[in-house]
Amino acid sequence: MRSVLAGPVETAARALLGCQLTAGGVTVRLTEVEAYAGTGEDPASHAHRGRTQRNAIMFGPAGFAYVYFTYGMHWCMNVVTGTSGVASAVLLRAGEVVSGLDAARVRRPAVRRDVDLARGPARLCAALGIDRSAYGLDLLSAASPVRLSWGPSSPPDEAVEVGPRVGVTGAHDLEWRFWISGDPTVSAYRRHVPRTRI
DNA sequence: GGGCCGATCAAG
DNA sequence: TTGATCGGCCCA
Numbered sequence: 001m002r003s004v005l006a007g008p009v010e011t012a013a014r015a016l017l018g019c020q021l022t023a024g025g026v027t028v029r030l031t032e033v034e035a036y037a038g039t040g041e042d043p044a045s046h047a048h049r050g051r052t053q054r055n056a057i058m059f060g061p062a063g064f065a066y067v068y069f070t071y072g073m074h075w076c077m078n079v080v081t082g083t084s085g086v087a088s089a090v091l092l093r094a095g096e097v098v099s100g101l102d103a104a105r106v107r108r109p110a111v112r113r114d115v116d117l118a119r120g121p122a123r124l125c126a127a128l129g130i131d132r133s134a135y136g137l138d139l140l141s142a143a144s145p146v147r148l149s150w151g152p153s154s155p156p157d158e159a160v161e162v163g164p165r166v167g168v169t170g171a172h173d174l175e176w177r178f179w180i181s182g183d184p185t186v187s188a189y190r191r192h193v194p195r196t197r198i
Numbered sequence: 199g200g201g202c203c204g205a206t207c208a209a210g
Numbered sequence: 211t212t213g214a215t216c217g218g219c220c221c222a
């Protein structure tokens with residue numbers, strides 16, 4: 001697992017589809033992810049402008065959690081990829097809750113359909129109770145409260161679709177979003193819309 | 199120190 | 211379609 005994540009970020013992203021993420025008594029099977037490259041390579045990456053306190057974990061070895069706070073209210077989680085010094089990561093955009101449905105429903109009481117419990121990067125974190133405290137955890141350690149493991153089956157290549165990333169300002173030509181074809185838990189595509197000034 | 203904006207979500 | 215809501219980052 002660690003060695004796959006340490007490879008090229010696109011390879012790591014594809015490999016994460018079908019994997020299981022467990023936290024807070026809930027397990028999801030990952031159905032949608034996005035790849036982000038490191039410093040200077042990818043204008044949409046949080047590491048694009050170099051190392052800061054927030055993105056520091058991205059510069060470390062693969063398999064650790066990069067969790068960030070956005071829009072004043074939401075948490076999102078990445079799996080750090082690449083070798084030490086390479087600040088690439090994979091954003092976990094959606095998953096199917098495969099166990100701990102009750103716990104997930106308690107955390108997301110407004111949800112009507114189970115497929116919406118972890119359908120979106122902030123929703124996924126909410127369903128699993130992931131917040132700032134998960135920053136920097138080793139997801140491959142048995143002792144970690146947030147754990148990543150191979151799923152019972154990974155989707156064959158022909159079942160994986162590819163497209164532009166959601167909500168990113170630039171690099172619309174880069175097709176670094178990967179999802180399991182036809183899966184109902186995959187989030188809706190939205191292009192970034194610049195905020196209109198008053 | 200200040201201002202702008204974001205890898206989003208839910209309700210209208 | 212829009213408001214919520216605040217941390218990160220650059221100085222526009």
